[in-house]
Structures are given as C-alpha cells and as structure tokens.
Amino acid sequence: MHLDSLKTFTTLAEVKNFTKTADILHISQPSVSLHIKNLEKEFQTSLFVRSPKSLKITPTGEILYNRAKQIINIYSQTKLDILEHHHDVKGKLVIGASFTIGEYILPAFLVGFQKKYPDLDIEVMIGNTEEVIESVRLFKVDIGLIEGQTNEKELTVEPFMEDELFLVSSADHVLAQKKRVMIDDLHSRNWVTREEGSGTREYLEHVIRSNGLKVNSFLTISSNQGIKGTLISGMDALSLLSRHVIDREVQHHALSIIPLQGHSFKRKLSMVYSPAMESKMNVAAFIESLAAER
Numbered sequence: 001m002h003l004d005s006l007k008t009f010t011t012l013a014e015v016k017n018f019t020k021t022a023d024i025l026h027i028s029q030p031s032v033s034l035h036i037k038n039l040e041k042e043f044q045t046s047l048f049v050r051s052p053k054s055l056k057i058t059p060t061g062e063i064l065y066n067r068a069k070q071i072i073n074i075y076s077q078t079k080l081d082i083l084e085h086h087h088d089v090k091g092k093l094v095i096g097a098s099f100t101i102g103e104y105i106l107p108a109f110l111v112g113f114q115k116k117y118p119d120l121d122i123e124v125m126i127g128n129t130e131e132v133i134e135s136v137r138l139f140k141v142d143i144g145l146i147e148g149q150t151n152e153k154e155l156t157v158e159p160f161m162e163d164e165l166f167l168v169s170s171a172d173h174v175l176a177q178k179k180r181v182m183i184d185d186l187h188s189r190n191w192v193t194r195e196e197g198s199g200t201r202e203y204l205e206h207v208i209r210s211n212g213l214k215v216n217s218f219l220t221i222s223s224n225q226g227i228k229g230t231l232i233s234g235m236d237a238l239s240l241l242s243r244h245v246i247d248r249e250v251q252h253h254a255l256s257i258i259p260l261q262g263h264s265f266k267r268k269l270s271m272v273y274s275p276a277m278e279s280k281m282n283v284a285a286f287i288e289s290l291a292a293e294r
Contacts, residue, residue, distance in 0.1 A: 006068040008035035016055045073139035090119035093282040096141035102126035104244040130197030143273040147199025159268040167258040176256035190237035195222040
C-alpha cells in the first residue's frame with residue numbers, strides 16, 4: 001500500500017468525482033482509477049458505490065478513510081519533526097476548543113503562552129465538544145480542549161481544570177427573588193440550553209435526569225452569548241452555565257444565580273489528543289504549559 005494511493009482515495013472520498021480528484025492531485029484520471037482499484041484489491045472490499053450520476057463511499061470505505069487521514073497526517077508530521085530542530089517550538093499549533101473554553105478560558109492563557117513561545121503561530125478553532133473530538137480524531141487540529149470526557153479509545157484524555165456551573169436566570173425571575181430554592185422548585189420550568197453535542201447541554205441533561213426533573217420546554221441556542229442575551233431580555237426560563245461564562249453579567253446584575261440548596265455542579269475540563277501528537281514539540285509545550293496552570 002502506497003501513500004499516494006491513500007491520498008488519492010481520501011481526495012476522491014471528499015470531492016466524490018474522479019475528474020476533480022485528478023485535477024487536484026495533478027495526475028491522470030486513469031491513475032486515480034488504478035489507485036482505487038489497487039486499494040480495493042489489497043483490502044478485498046469495495047470502497048465506493050458507483051453510478052452514472054453519483055459516487056458514494058461504502059461503510060468499509062469510511063473505515064479506510066478515517067485510518068488513511070491519520071496515516072497521512074502522521075507521515076507529514078514525522079517528516080516535519082525530522083526536518084525541524086528537536087528543541088525548537090515554532091511553526092504552527094492548531095487548537096480545537098469547545099465554546100465555553102475557547103471564548104472564556106483559553107484567551108487569557110494564550111496571552112502568556114504566546115509570550116513564552118513568540119515564534120509559534122497559533123490557530124484556534126471553536127466548536128461544540130462533539131465537533132472538537134471529531135477534529136482531533138481526524139487530525140484537523142493538533143489538540144482539543146473539551147467539557148467532560150469522550151469514549152474515543154484511540155485518543156488520550158487528560159483533565160486540566162475543574163469548572164463549576166451555576167443555575168442562572170434573569171434578575172427578575174421568580175426563583176431569583178427567593179432566598180432558598182429547593183430542587184423541587186425546578187419542576188416544570190422552561191430551559192434555555194446549548195445544542196446537542198455540547199458538553200454544557202450534556203451536563204444539563206444529566207442534572208435533569210438524575211434529579212427526576214420535569215421539563216416544560218427547551219429553547220436551544222448554539223451560543224453561550226445567545227443564551228445569556230435571551231435570559232437578560234426577560235424570558236421566563238433557566239439555564240445552567242459555567243461560572244466563566246456568567247461572571248461579568250452576574251457582577252453587573254444582568255443575570256442572577258439561583259441559590260439552589262444542597263446542590264453544586266462541577267465538571268472536569270479536559271485536553272484530548274492523539275498519542276501520535278505527543279512527540280510533536282508544539283503540542284508537548286502546550287500540554288506542559290496547560291498542566292502548569294492547575
């Protein structure tokens with residue numbers, strides 16, 4: 001199996017067109033067909049379902065696609081590591097971060113990290129936890145920072161910070177006026193929450209399930225800022241958000257923390273990366289610096 005064949009295969013899987021693949025890779029269309037034929041012979045499986053109007057990847061093709069992306073990235077990174085000086089932290093570091101971390105926690109950390117490594121170009125890609133994990137798995141980012149855990153067995157997951165979440169509402173919500181709020185007071189309430197795939201949404205659903213709470217309605221917004229804005233506008237609803245997200249609004253009395261008796265909500269924020277990335281100097285420097293912040 002040759003690396004060129006894998007590159008041809010992954011390109012074809014992405015653009016779904018033999019002619020475009022040939023143009024992108026600057027090879028002939030018969031060469032594209034030959035690369036795919038050789039791979040199908042080697043793995044004894046069909047990688048694509050072909051029809052006159054479409055090209056669709058097969059389930060076994062999906063398996064090879066994921067592995068091929070990893071192999072190509074490892075090869076490229078190995079070549080780069082050999083060319084670069086072993087002790088130089090330079091070049092580019094791509095970080096994937098969930099919204100809460102990327103918008104409210106990571107920026108302050110990056111100020112000091114950038115000063116320590118001025119020759120390093122840093123790119124931050126923000127998405128929900130599920131999207132960050134997928135980006136790490138496919139090597140679209142060098143390392144990811146997520147809320148909670150992942151069941152991906154091929155990835156390394158290490159907690160780097162404890163985060164506390166609080167029940168919040170608009171300042172004039174009925175529960176914000178009470179000195180003591182019990183868990184039963186949360187029955188049949190409206191909730192404003194993040195989208196499916198978000199670590200914050202997953203944690204809220206865990207709280208609701210574990211306490212047997214009845215929910216009146218969910219309003220889903222894929223933005224922490226959007227959730228805060230909705231509550232501040234006076235919507236009769238609650239949300240569960242990280243203290244990092246709500247600090248400023250609480251200080252300015254735009255949002256109120258609901259004083260829920262006998263309950264605290266804490267979770268781990270974790271870094272997630274492929275073991276293949278541990279030898280990359282940029283990633284190792286980032287992991288070391290992040291761990292020092294604990």
